[in-house]
Amino acid sequence: MSRIAYVNGRFAPKMQAVVHIEDRGYQLADAVYEVWALFDGKLADPEGHFARLERSLSELRIPMPMSRAALTTVLRETVRRNRIREGLVYLQVSRGVARRDHAFPATPVPPAVVVTVSRVDRAATEARAAAGVSVVTTPENRWGRCDIKTVGLLPNALAKQKAREAGAAEAWFVDDLGFVTEGASSNAWIVDGDGVLRTRDTNANILRGVTRLSLLDVAREAGLKVEERPFTPDEAVAAKEAFITGAGTLVLPVVAIDGRNVGDGKVGPVAMRLRRLYIERAKATAI
The missing domain is CATH 3.30.470.10 (Aminotransferase class 4, branched-chain amino acid transferase, N-terminal domain)
Known part of the structure; x- marks a missing residue:
């Protein structure tokens, strides 16, 4: 059809x-x-x-x-x-x-x-989440108004291509200070060694992700400690868990960054719990 x-x-x-x-x-x-x-x-x-x-x-x-x-x-x-x-x-x-x-x-x-x-295909996306994905990092080279969701996405397209050629699902931009800003089409998160859920604050040059915003509420309602605070790729590798969020990915666990395992290299319980809770909320509030 x-x-x-x-x-x-x-x-x-x-x-x-x-x-x-x-x-x-x-x-x-x-x-x-x-x-x-x-x-x-x-x-x-x-x-x-x-x-x-x-x-x-x-x-x-x-x-x-x-x-x-x-x-x-x-x-x-x-x-x-x-x-x-x-x-x-x-x-x-x-x-x-x-x-x-x-x-x-x-x-x-x-x-x-x-x-x-x-x-x-929701069955395929659930299987992908259960397996986890890898990401690569790339220097931040986008314009200074990433808070506006424009169609000017050439740097994002190039970053995605870099990820694809590396066999990864996503690319994370890293700014001049060495901190992850966000993904080419997603927001980036970690669960650090203290169990704190961290993602970049929107005062930085990132998109104000709608899934990100909903998940902040979901996480707090679930009793998780949340900080909108930057992290480096090394901190992400040393973290207990990492994941990305977006309308297309929902909550998608990340198990490797630039070929290095995140934590033990396995999908963690926090990301999968947040994925389930987010989907439940999204279905309940959809119109």
Whole structure:
């Protein structure tokens, strides 16, 4: 069955869905995006994703293309037409179509909207989590506004390629001070030797991950001590556990970094417990 995409007010088979060649997202990466995990046909972490979308658009001075209620309807209808229950929903909003010029269009144009849905094999992702994954590190070389979820992802793509060529699942950026900032498409966490759950604070140049934010609440509710404090790759290797979070990965244990085992090189109980608790929360609050 041909997958269906939503593009600027119309639903069309994915292979026939197109955007204008002068869409500023294509020409200048002048666009933002969001990705929702989909559980049983429902959008996970809805408030967090909508709030971040609105903030990202505001930071780039792109107006919301429609009300939150209308956008929710579009997202749900795209899901329904694709008949996918477990997956990911991708939304992209660009400034719109205008003659190519670095400055904003003198006459405002309507934002351009694209929505697609993809299927996720939950059994496969659970098996992957049970086995754990490896990551590699790479120097931080991104722009200074990673808090905005833009489509300008070339450094992230290069980092992902580095990981793939090394047989790893993810790449962690490391800043000039030697601290891990975040992954190419995820947030980075460790459980240190004292049992403290640590992740980078959002005052650093990192994306304000929605899954990250939800997991902070989940961890605290579970009675875990949490600190938003940086760590080095060496500290991560010496930690009891490490893991990554994101809409696509949920909570995914990391067992090796740059070819070195994290702790005993096995998936730890804290990450798997947090994965279970996060999924339970996500399913309960999905819309």
